Amino acid sequence: MITTEGLINFGINVVIITIKIAIVLGVTLLHVAYATYFERKVIGHMQVRLGPMRVGPHGLLQPIADGVKLFFKEDVIPENADKVVFYLAPVIFMAAAMVNLSVIPFSYNFVIADINIGLLFVFAIAGLGVYGIFISGWASNSKYAFIGGLRSSAQVISYEIAMGLSLVGVMIMAGSLNLTDIVIAQQNSIFGIFAIPQIVAFVVFVIAAIAETNRTPFDLPEAESELVAGYFVEYSSFRFALFFLGEYIAMFIMSSLGAICFLGGWTLPWYITRVLPFLSYVPPVFWFLIKVYFFIFFYYWIRATVPRYRYDQLMAIGWKILIPVALANIVITGLVKIIL
Amino acid sequence: MTVKNFIKKIFFIEILKGLALTLSRLFSHAVTIQYPDERRPIAPGFRGQHALAKHPQTGEAKCTGCGLCETVCPSKCIHVFREKGQVARYEIELLRCIYCAFCMEVCPYGAVVLTENYEYSDYSKDNLYMTREKLLRNWDKYMSGKKGEEYFARFWRPKSEDLETTPNQPVFRGRKR
Numbered sequence: 355m356i357t358t359e360g361l362i363n364f365g366i367n368v369v370i371i372t373i374k375i376a377i378v379l380g381v382t383l384l385h386v387a388y389a390t391y392f393e394r395k396v397i398g399h400m401q402v403r404l405g406p407m408r409v410g411p412h413g414l415l416q417p418i419a420d421g422v423k424l425f426f427k428e429d430v431i432p433e434n435a436d437k438v439v440f441y442l443a444p445v446i447f448m449a450a451a452m453v454n455l456s457v458i459p460f461s462y463n464f465v466i467a468d469i470n471i472g473l474l475f476v477f478a479i480a481g482l483g484v485y486g487i488f489i490s491g492w493a494s495n496s497k498y499a500f501i502g503g504l505r506s507s508a509q510v511i512s513y514e515i516a517m518g519l520s521l522v523g524v525m526i527m528a529g530s531l532n533l534t535d536i537v538i539a540q541q542n543s544i545f546g547i548f549a550i551p552q553i554v555a556f557v558v559f560v561i562a563a564i565a566e567t568n569r570t571p572f573d574l575p576e577a578e579s580e581l582v583a584g585y586f587v588e589y590s591s592f593r594f595a596l597f598f599l600g601e602y603i604a605m606f607i608m609s610s611l612g613a614i615c616f617l618g619g620w621t622l623p624w625y626i627t628r629v630l631p632f633l634s635y636v637p638p639v640f641w642f643l644i645k646v647y648f649f650i651f652f653y654y655w656i657r658a659t660v661p662r663y664r665y666d667q668l669m670a671i672g673w674k675i676l677i678p679v680a681l682a683n684i685v686i687t688g689l690v691k692i693i694l
Numbered sequence: 695m696t697v698k699n700f701i702k703k704i705f706f707i708e709i710l711k712g713l714a715l716t717l718s719r720l721f722s723h724a725v726t727i728q729y730p731d732e733r734r735p736i737a738p739g740f741r742g743q744h745a746l747a748k749h750p751q752t753g754e755a756k757c758t759g760c761g762l763c764e765t766v767c768p769s770k771c772i773h774v775f776r777e778k779g780q781v782a783r784y785e786i787e788l789l790r791c792i793y794c795a796f797c798m799e800v801c802p803y804g805a806v807v808l809t810e811n812y813e814y815s816d817y818s819k820d821n822l823y824m825t826r827e828k829l830l831r832n833w834d835k836y837m838s839g840k841k842g843e844e845y846f847a848r849f850w851r852p853k854s855e856d857l858e859t860t861p862n863q864p865v866f867r868g869r870k871r
Binding site for chain 2: 396399400402404407655658659
């Protein structure tokens with residue numbers, strides 16, 4: 355039964371959600387632009403260099419210059435590429451990364467779609483992103499891109515298992531798949547964050563998240579020194595930028611998933627707010643972003659430190675170590691949950 | 695696998711050490727010198743672009759055109775031409791020069807010298823072919839005044855001045871005037 359009141363409520367909801375989407379998209383795209391700047395600066399200083407310095411004060415306008423450059427470059431399409439699929443691949447990759455933003459709770463009540471299977475949804479869509487990578491590798495009709503695509507699909511699928519299993523412990527402790535509920539469950543728990551009781555799962559998650567987003571030391575799909583750029587080697591101009599955006603958004607998603615599931619999302623553990631009560635006046639989204647940026651910084655830090663693994667080592671770490679460890683963690687967490 | 699190795703492995707000791715190292719580097723001072731804005735200090739005695747020294751009093755070129763530099767030059771990039779007892783042309787091919795400073799060392803008058811200028815890249819070969827006029831201009835530009843005197847005292851002083859003969863040794867001491 356459609357009533358006027360119902361229609362007005364619906365309209366208001368649509369407007370609110372649209373505003374939320376606009377804010378999230380805007381902030382994320384700005385974040386991606388400056389995440390590249392941040393990465394170059396961090397890695398530069400870790401290698402005792404300066405990083406970008408020429409565009410604007412301390413190179414602050416570098417991301418804009420990069421964006422303009424990418425936008426105006428010639429869009430080269432290989433002659434023997436499968437055109438339709440070639441066009442489609444970056445869009446799939448980017449869209450899969452972007453859709454995940456809809457279930458991430460940035461703060462209490464600030465989530466675009468508060469669905470009950472948030473965690474599963476993130477997994478499913480992250481899995482879809484592999485299609486973008488694999489299709490791009492295949493459609494380019496280039497051996498480097500193809501090998502990159504193959505490697506990426508094998509790697510992402512193997513590490514998705516380890517990552518899913520590591521988060522099962524969190525699901526057991528929180529008793530929910532809803533990301534907001536997981537954060538609230540942490541707020542009410544003794545330790546305040548799940549990273550302390552679930553330390554094993556946390557370590558597994560961090561390693562798997564690096565592999566899942568194809569970052570160093572697990573960046574075999576794009577292995578610069580052997581595959582040039584991996585699956586997107588034939589892409590140029592704005593299609594290349596879409597892959598780039600997708601990768602950084604995927605990194606943001608994985609970082610926020612880590613912050614939500616293990617570090618308490620936008621909340622602070624009760625013992626910190628008890629000691630320093632004034633911290634509770636800081637807007638919660640601030641704490642969320644601090645945690646996310648800690649993760650992102652950690653990604654860069656790892657990249658500046660650890661060299662790339664061999665492919666068989668990568669697979670061995672995933673299947674022989676991370677998955678058994680994550681399984682053992684699930685058993686122990688389950689037993690503790692039953693006993694207590 | 696020993697227990698120690700096992701513990702090392704499961705707590706990522708080696709990786710943590712690496713992370714600590716990179717983190718400490720993050721807060722160290724970068725070694726980059728941002729070239730057009732900042733420049734490396736030039737060490738005294740730097741061997742840059744050439745110049746022909748001018749006499750401090752008369753303001754004319756010290757070069758007499760003896761051709762020692764042309765002879766000693768290992769890359770054969772100096773060309774000296776004399777006409778009617780005068781130096782007609784004195785030319786240096788910068789693109790062939792290896793900056794060994796043999797010419798500077800061999801010169802009995804400290805007439806051909808190397809300045810501190812190292813920023814002379816150019817699009818045309820002709821601009822890098824130094825004529826006598828250009829070399830004299832270089833002197834005014836980089837080495838005139840105090841600096842040239844100081845460099846002369848420290849680096850360009852003809853080596854022959856250090857060589858002395860005993861007074862009773864028969865040597866040619868120049869034509870008496």
